Amino acid sequence: METVTLTMKNPPVLMLEADHISPDAFAGKTAAEIAALHAYEGREQFTLGKYFDVAGNGGKTAAETKIVVKGDVSRVKYIGMKMTAGEVVVENNADMYTGAWMQGGKLLVKGSVDAFTGIGMIGGELTIEGNAGNYLGAAYRGDWRGMQGGVIRVKGNAGSDIGTFMNGGTIIVEGNADVHVGTHQEGGKIIVKGNGKSKIGGQMVEGEIYVFGTIDVMMPGYKYVQDEELEVDGYKGRFALYHGDLGERHPKRKGQIVYGKLYQKI
Amino acid sequence: MTKTVTDVICPFCGTLCDDLEVEVSDDGKQIVDVYNACVIGAAKFLHSQASDRVKRPRMQQPDGSYKEVSYDEAVEYTAKMLASSKKPLMYGWSSTSCEAQSVGHEIAEQVGAIVDNTATVCHGSTLIAVQDVGIPSCTLGEVKNRADRIIFWGCNPCHAHPRHMSRYSIFPRGFFVNKGHKNRKVFVIDPRVTDTAKMADYHFQIEQGRDYELLSALRVALRNEWLPDTVAGIPKEKIYEAAEVLKSGRFGIIFFGMGVTQSLSKNHNIDNAIMLTKDLNEFTKFSIMAMRGHYNVTGSGQVLGWQFGFPYCVDLSRGFARYNPGETSSNDLLRRGEVDAVFVLGSDPGAHFPISSVKKFSELPSVAVDPHITPTTEVAKLHVPVAFVGVEVGGNCYRMDNVPIEARKVVDPPEGMLTDEEFLSRVNKRVKELMEAKK
Numbered sequence: 037m038e039t040v041t042l043t044m045k046n047p048p049v050l051m052l053e054a055d056h057i058s059p060d061a062f063a064g065k066t067a068a069e070i071a072a073l074h075a076y077e078g079r080e081q082f083t084l085g086k087y088f089d090v091a092g093n094g095g096k097t098a099a100e101t102k103i104v105v106k107g108d109v110s111r112v113k114y115i116g117m118k119m120t121a122g123e124v125v126v127e128n129n130a131d132m133y134t135g136a137w138m139q140g141g142k143l144l145v146k147g148s149v150d151a152f153t154g155i156g157m158i159g160g161e162l163t164i165e166g167n168a169g170n171y172l173g174a175a176y177r178g179d180w181r182g183m184q185g186g187v188i189r190v191k192g193n194a195g196s197d198i199g200t201f202m203n204g205g206t207i208i209v210e211g212n213a214d215v216h217v218g219t220h221q222e223g224g225k226i227i228v229k230g231n232g233k234s235k236i237g238g239q240m241v242e243g244e245i246y247v248f249g250t251i252d253v254m255m256p257g258y259k260y261v262q263d264e265e266l267e268v269d270g271y272k273g274r275f276a277l278y279h280g281d282l283g284e285r286h287p288k289r290k291g292q293i294v295y296g297k298l299y300q301k302i
Numbered sequence: 303m304t305k306t307v308t309d310v311i312c313p314f315c316g317t318l319c320d321d322l323e324v325e326v327s328d329d330g331k332q333i334v335d336v337y338n339a340c341v342i343g344a345a346k347f348l349h350s351q352a353s354d355r356v357k358r359p360r361m362q363q364p365d366g367s368y369k370e371v372s373y374d375e376a377v378e379y380t381a382k383m384l385a386s387s388k389k390p391l392m393y394g395w396s397s398t399s400c401e402a403q404s405v406g407h408e409i410a411e412q413v414g415a416i417v418d419n420t421a422t423v424c425h426g427s428t429l430i431a432v433q434d435v436g437i438p439s440c441t442l443g444e445v446k447n448r449a450d451r452i453i454f455w456g457c458n459p460c461h462a463h464p465r466h467m468s469r470y471s472i473f474p475r476g477f478f479v480n481k482g483h484k485n486r487k488v489f490v491i492d493p494r495v496t497d498t499a500k501m502a503d504y505h506f507q508i509e510q511g512r513d514y515e516l517l518s519a520l521r522v523a524l525r526n527e528w529l530p531d532t533v534a535g536i537p538k539e540k541i542y543e544a545a546e547v548l549k550s551g552r553f554g555i556i557f558f559g560m561g562v563t564q565s566l567s568k569n570h571n572i573d574n575a576i577m578l579t580k581d582l583n584e585f586t587k588f589s590i591m592a593m594r595g596h597y598n599v600t601g602s603g604q605v606l607g608w609q610f611g612f613p614y615c616v617d618l619s620r621g622f623a624r625y626n627p628g629e630t631s632s633n634d635l636l637r638r639g640e641v642d643a644v645f646v647l648g649s650d651p652g653a654h655f656p657i658s659s660v661k662k663f664s665e666l667p668s669v670a671v672d673p674h675i676t677p678t679t680e681v682a683k684l685h686v687p688v689a690f691v692g693v694e695v696g697g698n699c700y701r702m703d704n705v706p707i708e709a710r711k712v713v714d715p716p717e718g719m720l721t722d723e724e725f726l727s728r729v730n731k732r733v734k735e736l737m738e739a740k741k
Binding site for chain 2: 235
């Protein structure tokens with residue numbers, strides 16, 4: 037695997053839209069060719085080379101390319117957007133849309149990320165060691181397809197609106213989550229190991245949400261069903277199962293109504 | 303002698319009352335009195351006659367004082383500012399005509415600006431919800447003639463839309479509700495005991511920020527499913543009862559305001575309210591409508607919609623339209639330092655944005671176009687006064703139910719004063735020249 041190292045030398049004044057920072061765009065390119073790829077600051081187009089020192093060449097394919105991003109990229113959007121394979125490591129904080137519409141490969145952010153991380157994600161592994169902003173693994177505005185596959189793991193806390201319109205994949209938040217978890221969820225799994233707030237699973241059709249800590253206010257559309265013994269992300273224990281959201285439509289399968297499942301650790 | 307101009311449109315709120323009568327002096331220059339309007343609407347007409355009105359553009363000097371400049375200099379400053387910035391924000395648009403908005407958008411397209419309107423701190427969340435789940439709506443005429451179940455959710459029309467209830471929603475005798483308010487059952491959902499709540503048949507004084515739960519509970523009640531004993535502080539019996547009353551109506555309407563669009567849950571509240579409306583349509587006819595504030599904020603959404611496909615927060619910096627509130631919305635842009643110039647027309651962010659945004663705004667090159675002196679014009683580097691739309695110049699406006707209504711001119715503007723459209727057209731021409739020269 038070839039490694040390309042990007043080091044921020046010239047931070048953008050406004051913000052940088054750098055959707056080319058992905059193994060797919062870097063594959064088969066030399067350092068000079070990578071530095072010539074374009075990025076946008078406001079309405080003006082510049083090259084990655086204006087902002088970053090580029091060291092190392094890309095691998096033959098995306099899968100053979102690793103990108104290490106160093107320096108302050110907290111004002112750089114779209115890192116790893118739509119990447120299908122390979123690896124990206126961001127050593128500090130990143131801005132919005134990190135790993136947006138990601139399809140495969142591994143993306144690791146050692147700091148925190150802003151909103152819209154992993155929106156519309158289809159596959160791959162996205163790990164955030166710090167905190168994540170709002171709309172983690174949600175749908176893009178107006179889209180009815182949120183996260184559909186892959187795994188997002190946040191070691192810190194997550195903001196509001198995680199997993200909106202989600203219909204596949206797994207989101208694991210090891211800290212706390214803000215309001216609105218899994219709104220309109222139609223599949224997939226969300227695990228919150230810390231505390232949840234209110235509005236968890238509002239308008240949820242199907243899928244699973246696990247909350248290890250407290251829930252401020254339970255949605256009125258959730259009805260207690262039974263206790264269950266489960267293993268969730270390495271933890272074995274008892275969970276109370278709630279069915280919901282009873283106010284929402286629910287499909288029938290094999291004569292049975294399918295509900296969204298909300299589990300709370302006992 | 304005075305003469306009376308009839309059928310005047312009121313350019314204050316989204317109700318766009320169209321039955322005002324304005325008495326003007328014989329020479330047509332002075333407004334003597336305004337009839338039929340609410341106090342706020344009347345004040346808007348009379349204020350155009352204020353003796354201390356600013357009549358020429360003024361530039362803020364480094365010491366904070368103002369220097370009068372000509373319109374030519376104002377056009378030059380504005381055009382240069384927009385043409386030389388990397389990502390300007392063009393905000394406002396809600397208190398002007400659709401014609402002026404259209405010219406403004408032409409400028410925005412040339413300079414790669416972000417066009418945002420006051421919905422961003424108002425009914426923007428409604429627009430997000432509409433994009434997510436659609437909206438079953440109607441006109442205010444249908445409400446007047448048919449509605450026998452009225453819900454005011456998180457809004458207080460007594461004070462914000464003073465003639466709404468007497469013209470459309472509660473008191474008028476309609477074709478199918480010929481006893482007026484006696485035919486109508488009024489629900490108010492509000493944590494405060496407002497003047498509107500005092501008039502209601504049912505006032506649900508819910509816990510602050512629990513609208514989403516109550517909306518959800520009403521949907522659960524409609525399906526006769528299980529509910530906990532209280533939801534949002536309201537006993538479940540009352541929720542089941544409300545669901546029955548709503549179901550038994552012939553035509554219902556939900557009006558909602560800032561109490562649900564700008565409190566916890568924002569777009570999700572509206573999303574769920576729209577879904578409640580949809581559910582109620584399985585039993586009877588039901589509609590839902592936003593109580594829009596500025597008289598032409600709906601028009602701004604319409605014009606942006608047909609020109610760029612999105613109703614607010616439109617980012618044109620990359621040469622095509624993008625939209626993502628939370629990223630391309632004015633406050634996020636200002637707070638995060640993503641814009642390098644601000645142009646404001648027909649709105650007052652200085653008074654309504656958080657201080658962190660206004661601080662950023664004060665540090666950037668900025669222009670405010672407004673007939674009044676406002677907190678925004680005091681922060682902006684250049685203040686360009688213009689004629690009042692709907693008083694001194696006509697133009698197209700959209701009522702809160704998306705019905706376009708042509709505003710009327712009543713008196714002449716002060717001599718030599720430009721209208722929004724004229725000022726923008728001149729800036730547009732100059733921007734075109736500057737952008738050509740750049741190539």
